[in-house]
Amino acid sequence: MKGCETANSPDRGRTVISRALAILGTFTTDRPQLTLAQICRQTGLRHATAHRIVGELAAWGALERKPGGAYVVGLRLWELGALNPRALPLRVLAMPVMEDLHAATRQHVQLAVLQGTDALVVERISTAHAVPIVSQVGGRVPLHASAVGKILLAHGDETLLDTIVGKRLSRFTPATITDPGELRVTLAECRRTGVAIVREEMSRGTYSVATRITDSKDRVVAALSVIGADPATQRLIPAVVVAGRSISRDLRSAR
Amino acid sequence: MKGCETANSPDRGRTVISRALAILGTFTTDRPQLTLAQICRQTGLRHATAHRIVGELAAWGALERKPGGAYVVGLRLWELGALNPRALPLRVLAMPVMEDLHAATRQHVQLAVLQGTDALVVERISTAHAVPIVSQVGGRVPLHASAVGKILLAHGDETLLDTIVGKRLSRFTPATITDPGELRVTLAECRRTGVAIVREEMSRGTYSVATRITDSKDRVVAALSVIGADPATQRLIPAVVVAGRSISRDLRSAR
């Protein structure tokens, strides 16, 4: 490999594929549907170009056109995404255990994996009467302020931690850890105990505990958490750990 | 110059995007991971071309490289696919009701939407002790031999039915409907009653009933089914209908 890491950042992509991917990248949870004009503005592409690319993507099923004329991500992409081993296959294994954990605790149960510099929520079981929480399936939560995030960060690459710290630890509540040193101590604790505890660090009135999920080679591939409304949520640590190890075991025997 | 069409591909897509999509399209539930060489064989692309495109897709996160060298669909695509309104958002609304239906019946519960000429299973709740079934989340089931499929087909475009009938109705069991006329009668019945009943038409020993899920404009957007092990599964029709209407109502108020 040559020193060719200057590929993407300087300007917007020159290759057709990068443009197509840029178009796909404009779709987010906040903006799940876009018109052609919006896509043009977002990507900076000429409308003729965007029109052609979007047309091709839509013809294949990567995008779909709604009656109004707006585009949404196509079902075909969902189908494709379902093949990712850390998403749906993991979920299929984890779901029964998550149900058990939910039944035993009556609290939100979350499953997340590492995606870039965030934790991606792959599955969640909620109760209508439990604490309202912001996260959603398919959404992201910060690594330094969530229980699942801390687990993933603690077992992640050293450079990942540097990246996270490097772009400053954003504050959500007074309890959010924003000091790099303090974060490192906390993460070391996570590695030692295998458990992460978060007390109102992401939003007031929510407490959560998380544990790791490992694959057959003992690599941490996901994190499992329970989210409650009071500090006593800590008492659920044993339940979470049991569930986490159960999923890890299923994962081991499955592959 | 042009004399290089060689053997396999008469006139494959010549645009870059179509090639990239062709590469993505080679990933299926049967072949969730592929090496570069396999991708080349599948798509008929030169390895230099595939190498470059795959590299670009992987850099963006549409594909991921496993330790062994094989590629899998990237988590970023799952994240994108989660934005499709007929996939995850629908699922979020349907899930609580599906749980209820599952609790009340102790049978498999399935949610499917129309994708091309198949029914795509978007969500499923299973029990370890229930009938083993072939379908899986992210997988497809035939429109003419499954309960969810019949519902979707009955309310689909007229041309869709022509297409399905046109490429012959494949037989899975002696009970599978393979006669176009008989199928049309069955579908008319589905439209009239709002319920589809399937008795061992897809696999022996499985019986299922399905109902439709409609959006705020009364368009059928999905189908909900319960799958049991004996003909008495029909007694669950009222439960399925109630659940289906409940989801439809939630769908109406949500958007």
Place this chain on the structure above:
DNA sequence: GCGCCATGTCCGGTGAATGGACATCCGGTG
């Protein structure tokens, strides 16, 4: 009517994509 904006279509110049050739790395085999 008229302007405004979004979408859709066309065509000539040109630079990104192609694919043949070469290089490297690995596991199997005589």
Place this chain on the structure above:
DNA sequence: CACCGGATGTCCATTCACCGGACATGGCGC
């Protein structure tokens, strides 16, 4: 160990698909 077949990775001159300015269409409000 030398050899081989197959897979991955890299390079570069040729050329053809892509780009984007320009024009056409269609809806909406004034």
